[in-house]
Amino acid sequence: MIDTRFSPLILAKGLCKRYPSGDAWVRPLQDADIKVYPDQFVAIMGPSGSGKSTLLHILGFLDRPDKGAYCFNGQDISLLEDDALSLLRASRVGFVFQTFNLISQCTLLENIMMPFLYHPEPPENAREVALIALQKVGLAERRMHRPDQLSGGEMQRAAIARALVVNPIVILADEPTGNLDAENTRGILKIFKEMNENGTSLVVVTHDIEVARAAHRVLFINDGRLNE
Amino acid sequence: MNRLSVSAGKGRDVLLQAWRALAMHRLRSLLSTLGIVFAVAAVVTMLSIAEGAKREAMEQVGRLGLDSIIVRNAMAENDVPDLRFGFMPEGLGNNDIRAIKQIPGVERIAFAREFTAVLPELGESDVIHVLEVNHDYFAARGLRLAEGRFISGIDVRNRHQVCVLGAELADRVESPGGGLGSIVHIDGGPYRVVGVLLYRGHADNEAMPLVLRDFDNAAFIPLHETEGAFALSDEDPSLSEIVIKMSDSLSIGPASAAVRRVLSWNRGGVENFELVVPKELLAQARHTQRLFNIVLGSIAGISLLVGGIGVMNIMLANVSERTREIGIRRAIGAKRQHIAVQFLGEAILLTAMGGAAGVALGSGAALVLGFFIAWPISISAWPVLLAIFMSIGAGLGAGMYPALKAANMNPVDALRHN
Ligand SMILES: Nc1ncnc2c1ncn2[C@@H]1O[C@H](COP(=O)(O)OP(=O)(O)OP(=O)(O)O)[C@@H](O)[C@H]1O
Numbered sequence: 113m114i115d116t117r118f119s120p121l122i123l124a125k126g127l128c129k130r131y132p133s134g135d136a137w138v139r140p141l142q143d144a145d146i147k148v149y150p151d152q153f154v155a156i157m158g159p160s161g162s163g164k165s166t167l168l169h170i171l172g173f174l175d176r177p178d179k180g181a182y183c184f185n186g187q188d189i190s191l192l193e194d195d196a197l198s199l200l201r202a203s204r205v206g207f208v209f210q211t212f213n214l215i216s217q218c219t220l221l222e223n224i225m226m227p228f229l230y231h232p233e234p235p236e237n238a239r240e241v242a243l244i245a246l247q248k249v250g251l252a253e254r255r256m257h258r259p260d261q262l263s264g265g266e267m268q269r270a271a272i273a274r275a276l277v278v279n280p281i282v283i284l285a286d287e288p289t290g291n292l293d294a295e296n297t298r299g300i301l302k303i304f305k306e307m308n309e310n311g312t313s314l315v316v317v318t319h320d321i322e323v324a325r326a327a328h329r330v331l332f333i334n335d336g337r338l339n340e
Numbered sequence: 341m342n343r344l345s346v347s348a349g350k351g352r353d354v355l356l357q358a359w360r361a362l363a364m365h366r367l368r369s370l371l372s373t374l375g376i377v378f379a380v381a382a383v384v385t386m387l388s389i390a391e392g393a394k395r396e397a398m399e400q401v402g403r404l405g406l407d408s409i410i411v412r413n414a415m416a417e418n419d420v421p422d423l424r425f426g427f428m429p430e431g432l433g434n435n436d437i438r439a440i441k442q443i444p445g446v447e448r449i450a451f452a453r454e455f456t457a458v459l460p461e462l463g464e465s466d467v468i469h470v471l472e473v474n475h476d477y478f479a480a481r482g483l484r485l486a487e488g489r490f491i492s493g494i495d496v497r498n499r500h501q502v503c504v505l506g507a508e509l510a511d512r513v514e515s516p517g518g519g520l521g522s523i524v525h526i527d528g529g530p531y532r533v534v535g536v537l538l539y540r541g542h543a544d545n546e547a548m549p550l551v552l553r554d555f556d557n558a559a560f561i562p563l564h565e566t567e568g569a570f571a572l573s574d575e576d577p578s579l580s581e582i583v584i585k586m587s588d589s590l591s592i593g594p595a596s597a598a599v600r601r602v603l604s605w606n607r608g609g610v611e612n613f614e615l616v617v618p619k620e621l622l623a624q625a626r627h628t629q630r631l632f633n634i635v636l637g638s639i640a641g642i643s644l645l646v647g648g649i650g651v652m653n654i655m656l657a658n659v660s661e662r663t664r665e666i667g668i669r670r671a672i673g674a675k676r677q678h679i680a681v682q683f684l685g686e687a688i689l690l691t692a693m694g695g696a697a698g699v700a701l702g703s704g705a706a707l708v709l710g711f712f713i714a715w716p717i718s719i720s721a722w723p724v725l726l727a728i729f730m731s732i733g734a735g736l737g738a739g740m741y742p743a744l745k746a747a748n749m750n751p752v753d754a755l756r757h758n
């Protein structure tokens with residue numbers, strides 16, 4: 113059996129992704145390698161359009177690379193069917209997006225509980241677990257509010273609560289502070305650090321120096337490759 | 341927690357989510373389901389009315405008995421005899437009864453002579469229908485007693501001056517003491533009331549015009565079979581109705597043909613009589629019912645199709661508007677099937693609510709309509725069940741394509757949508 117503490121949680125080699133663009137190709141990923149060990153907080157930086165989101169989508173099994181190998185937690189992703197990938201996303205991975213992506217017709221609490229709808233083994237006390245997650249991000253009193261009744265910082269904290277409610281082994285965040293001011297950014301960072309100390313790995317795409325500074329490692333993406 | 345309660349919980353969640361999504365666009369959801377509402381309402385209304393009519397027809401035919409044949413004087417049906425000139429239309433007579441008795445399978449024969457008379461006990465000195473009957477008549481026509489007794493064979497033989505009154509007539513008679521035992525005068529003669537019939541209801545409806553008389557407003561007196569003023573004779577065929585009971589209902593077909601033949605023979609080919617065969621009426625009613633069901637089914641199918649297209653249209657709009665939501669749900673772990681179930685659930689919830697509204701609307705319309713056209717209405721469980729199945733089926737049909745479209749979206753494209 114693989115000892116997951118010393119083998120990488122995320123191990124990807126030679127990832128390629130290209131999109132047709134008129135007669136030519138856009139190649140956001142060309143032979144990109146990435147390794148993330150358990151408990152690591154990794155920041156990924158790079159210019160706009162360099163393929164950061166593309167990489168994160170592949171790491172979160174939302175997309176498949178055109179070429180390259182990807183092992184998550186010792187599992188070869190290319191061997192898994194669509195449903196198995198959904199199951200991995202439901203139980204092992206949490207996503208945080210720049211635009212929060214809460215579901216507008218549902219209350220905060222319902223949003224936070226939503227991952228349990230798709231979880232293979234939802235806890236019996238899903239509601240309590242969701243409330244605890246909301247408490248961690250300081251939004252317990254706002255549980256019956258709709259997303260549009262919240263500020264940007266609050267929405268992002270709620271989105272983080274949704275990501276961590278299933279207790280994932282890694283959180284993938286795509287510019288989580290891109291729409292937030294300095295103070296809210298600090299709030300989010302504080303939550304990230306706490307989570308990281310509690311054993312959740314973090315892969316955060318960011319333009320923000322503050323966020324990059326908080327990370328253990330910073331990777332730069334350039335010409336489709338990742339450099340330390 | 342066992343698996344069942346987990347899936348029950350998830351079912352509830354799916355419904356709640358569907359409700360949330362539909363509630364986002366209340367008016368739009370409402371409008372999209374109107375087609376289903378009207379389709380279901382139409383079906384429930386028509387079925388309730390048809391079911392009521394059918395039940396009434398079956399009951400009436402059943403009361404007549406499937407083993408009976410009724411012969412009626414056709415002239416008496418159309419022309420009220422003008423007694424001032426002593427003119428009586430050619431009717432049915434003793435020779436007819438004798439001939440019918442020869443037909444194999446005939447068990448009993450009941451008969452009646454109808455005339456109109458004045459009943460002074462009626463406040464308004466109205467004219468009533470009087471039926472002179474033999475004692476078999478009540479059983480043969482399926483009449484039932486509210487109180488007292490029928491006219492018996494002894495009454496007929498001994499020429500007792502007794503009578504049985506229809507339910508409404510009994511109510512209208514204003515005699516001191518009223519009811520059983522009181523004396524009423526029919527054409528001047530005193531008759532003692534020995535029985536009152538159970539109320540039958542006005543049966544003169546479109547469904548069964550031939551079979552029924554207004555027994556509720558008739559008086560029955562014994563028909564004396566021999567001698568006297570009202571005696572039956574071959575020369576004076578004056579019966580208005582003969583009811584033939586067969587030993588079993590299988591021989592009805594040939595027996596009714598035989599009856600027609602002998603009566604025709606007795607009249608030298610003049611068909612001034614008509615045959616009512618309940619079994620044939622029933623078959624006819626069933627046939628009509630089947631046709632009606634086919635027409636109804638087609639109408640329901642077409643309106644359901646149109647309603648379903650409306651729902652599908654809205655569901656497609658929902659799916660494309662919520663592309664991003666689909667991406668988000670996929671990102672937090674939803675499988676394709678979860679997405680499909682979600683949108684299918686919305687479509688079914690939409691049509692089920694439309695169906696429920698349609699059942700309410702249709703039942704209400706049936707009641708109102710039944711009130712105005714004085715038609716028996718029967719709101720039973722099966723049209724409602726049918727309506728529920730119909731609307732759920734429409735939801736499935738209309739929601740399937742949009743749901744699959746949603747489920748098969750590429751998660752990344754869905755997330756990048758906007
Ligand atoms: N579905 C697609 N079809 C065509 N081109 C695409 C598609 N998805 C992404 N691209 C292109 O791939 C490149 C990388 O996109 P990506 O979103 O990964 O960039 P990014 O690094 O996240 O940029 P940003 O910092 O602006 O978010 C871009 O040039 C983009 O236009």
Ligand SMILES: [Mg+2]
Pocket residue numbers: 164165166286
């Ligand atoms: Mg991006």
